[in-house]
Amino acid sequence: MMRLLLLLSLVALPQNGWAQGKTVGQSSAAVKLRMWTVHATNAHSDTDDKLDRIVKHLRRLKYSGFSYVDTQGGTVRRDGKIQMPIPGGRSVQLTLLSKTAEKARVRVRIKGKKAVILDTTVSIRRNGFFMVAGPKHDGGVLVLPIFARY
Amino acid sequence: MAEDLTMSLSPDEYARLLAEDGLASRDAVALRPEEQVRSDRALRRAIAAELVSVEAPTIAETVMRRLGHLPVHVSDSVQGEADIPSFAAAVMAELGTRGPLGPQLQAEVVAEAGELESLWPAIAPAVGGAVGEQPMGSLLKDAVRHEASEDFGGISWLAPGGRWRVVGTAAVGVAFAAAAALLLYMGMGDPAAPSMEATMAPILEAPVDIEAIDAGEVEVLQFGEQAPTIIMIGDEASRP
Numbered sequence: 001m002m003r004l005l006l007l008l009s010l011v012a013l014p015q016n017g018w019a020q021g022k023t024v025g026q027s028s029a030a031v032k033l034r035m036w037t038v039h040a041t042n043a044h045s046d047t048d049d050k051l052d053r054i055v056k057h058l059r060r061l062k063y064s065g066f067s068y069v070d071t072q073g074g075t076v077r078r079d080g081k082i083q084m085p086i087p088g089g090r091s092v093q094l095t096l097l098s099k100t101a102e103k104a105r106v107r108v109r110i111k112g113k114k115a116v117i118l119d120t121t122v123s124i125r126r127n128g129f130f131m132v133a134g135p136k137h138d139g140g141v142l143v144l145p146i147f148a149r150y
Numbered sequence: 151m152a153e154d155l156t157m158s159l160s161p162d163e164y165a166r167l168l169a170e171d172g173l174a175s176r177d178a179v180a181l182r183p184e185e186q187v188r189s190d191r192a193l194r195r196a197i198a199a200e201l202v203s204v205e206a207p208t209i210a211e212t213v214m215r216r217l218g219h220l221p222v223h224v225s226d227s228v229q230g231e232a233d234i235p236s237f238a239a240a241v242m243a244e245l246g247t248r249g250p251l252g253p254q255l256q257a258e259v260v261a262e263a264g265e266l267e268s269l270w271p272a273i274a275p276a277v278g279g280a281v282g283e284q285p286m287g288s289l290l291k292d293a294v295r296h297e298a299s300e301d302f303g304g305i306s307w308l309a310p311g312g313r314w315r316v317v318g319t320a321a322v323g324v325a326f327a328a329a330a331a332l333l334l335y336m337g338m339g340d341p342a343a344p345s346m347e348a349t350m351a352p353i354l355e356a357p358v359d360i361e362a363i364d365a366g367e368v369e370v371l372q373f374g375e376q377a378p379t380i381i382m383i384g385d386e387a388s389r390p
Contacts, residue, residue, distance in 0.1 A: 118364070130379040
């Protein structure tokens with residue numbers, strides 16, 4: 001164990017090469033795709049604290065209350081797919097089609113129990129997001145903010 | 151029969167010992183011979199000088215040097231959708247293995263057990279326990295929970311004047327290990343993974359370009375150039 005600690009201690013020493021190793025703005029091949037699931041409803045007027053960063057955009061929708069459900073996603077490279085379940089027996093599939101320094105092309109397919117509800121291809125600006133809203137759930141609708149981070 | 155290692159002190163030796171440890175009264179110290187007092191003060195000054203000359207490791211600065219400048223509010227990012235760093239995975243990756251962590255780490259600990267002195271005897275008194283008499287895990291958890299609570303206003307068990315110094319090099323090693331793990335995560339992970347900036351940077355609020363869209367009933371909402379696009383769909387097709 002001491003050997004392990006010693007090794008880690010040595011690694012912790014500042015080294016110029018590493019200091020420049022992964023610098024701000026360095027590009028990479030992968031994109032981190034994230035999807036929040038939010039339940040919008042008029043049954044109450046509360047909003048989860050976790051939604052603070054996007055609440056002003058959620059309030060554009062004609063609902064009074066917003067509940068955070070979960071976050072799903074993963075890191076994908078070109079043509080990588082992520083399949084995520086959402087309430088109501090539906091699923092969302094995100095595919096990274098391509099990326100540039102400025103934007104990531106992402107295909108979003110939302111499948112219902114019997115058919116595809118939405119099939120769209122969008123270009124999301126780096127570290128940006130957009131939202132899909134509308135799938136009905138528990139007296140309200142689901143809102144799905146989708147982020148592309150790289 | 152164990153060898154008796156006790157030794158007797160004369161009243162004078164005992165009084166000097168108390169004075170050296172700072173436990174004697176002012177009057178008692180005043181009664182000490184001047185040369186003893188001078189010697190004691192000189193020793194204290196020498197020790198203080200040695201301690202002052204030791205610079206504590208600036209872990210935060212080291213971490214930030216590795217990161218570069220990040221003009222973002224880290225806590226906001228972490229509370230948002232940023233991932234929790236997998237310290238253990240990063241450490242093990244650096245050690246040259248990407249297999250299951252548990253068994254390997256356990257084997258490493260078992261293989262080298264005994265080289266690291268037990269910390270419990272030093273920690274136990276600080277949390278009000280005694281090794282072998284009370285469940286240390288519960289005491290520690292209670293102590294951490296207590297000091298983490300908002301209404302905690304007492305003195306931390308790691309506070310100056312406490313017993314943290316007793317832990318000594320082991321604690322320093324653990325601190326370095328934690329810092330190292332963080333650095334490994336920051337700078338030596340998968341080179342294809344999104345950058346740290348991507349993990350910590352603020353979310354960009356801007357429209358998306360819709361290249362194609364296919365939905366039964368759809369409405370695209372855009373509330374300005376500083377707002378995300380919202381695609382509203384009807385989900386009649388999803389109904390059973």
